[in-house]
Amino acid sequence: MSMDTTKNSIVHVLPTLPFAENALEPVISARTLAFHYGKHHKGYVETLNKLIAETVYAGQPLETVIAETSGRFDKAAIFNNASQVWNHTFFWNSLNPKGGGEPPAPLKKKIEADFGSLDACKKELATAATTQFGSGWAWLVQENSALKVIKTCNANSPLKKGLKPLLTIDVWEHAYYLDYQNRRMDYVTAVLDTLINWDFAAENLG
Ligand SMILES: [Fe+2]
Numbered sequence: 001m002s003m004d005t006t007k008n009s010i011v012h013v014l015p016t017l018p019f020a021e022n023a024l025e026p027v028i029s030a031r032t033l034a035f036h037y038g039k040h041h042k043g044y045v046e047t048l049n050k051l052i053a054e055t056v057y058a059g060q061p062l063e064t065v066i067a068e069t070s071g072r073f074d075k076a077a078i079f080n081n082a083s084q085v086w087n088h089t090f091f092w093n094s095l096n097p098k099g100g101g102e103p104p105a106p107l108k109k110k111i112e113a114d115f116g117s118l119d120a121c122k123k124e125l126a127t128a129a130t131t132q133f134g135s136g137w138a139w140l141v142q143e144n145s146a147l148k149v150i151k152t153c154n155a156n157s158p159l160k161k162g163l164k165p166l167l168t169i170d171v172w173e174h175a176y177y178l179d180y181q182n183r184r185m186d187y188v189t190a191v192l193d194t195l196i197n198w199d200f201a202a203e204n205l206g
Pocket of ligand 1: 040088174175
């Protein structure tokens, strides 16, 4: 977060990607990331800053803006852009060039207890990701002590439902269309097998 010189205004900034733009190839191309991060994510940040300038939301942390505009039709544009900023930052952290494989032991144990097996958990994530009609997100979340998989549409996130997000997969077409066209399942399967960041999910466990 960087401060500008205007009194009481936090300007939201595009966070640095936690990997190089070509680090996720061949599953997610540098070209896709150039658009997805460099145009879409950046665009949400810039639009949010414009929308909240000189409003009560100027100067508030991103999570506060999301919580206070959630479910308010008159604030939908602010909510959508703020939540998309948060979701995308969370998504980049949910990916790792050396991802996939096995979760750390404590998370793996919880996954096996709640889903039966790691494969069953991945299958639920893949199903949520591929059955989300139109744009949205698939999430592994924690509700109290239980893990579960949910999907949200458009800009919505589990924060709104009071769940603790552990990881997410972006299934907006802009996430995969350049590389996979309409084959969302191929994109989701490749992400789960080779890029998903179980270490990040484990760090988010409450
Ligand atoms: Fe996206």
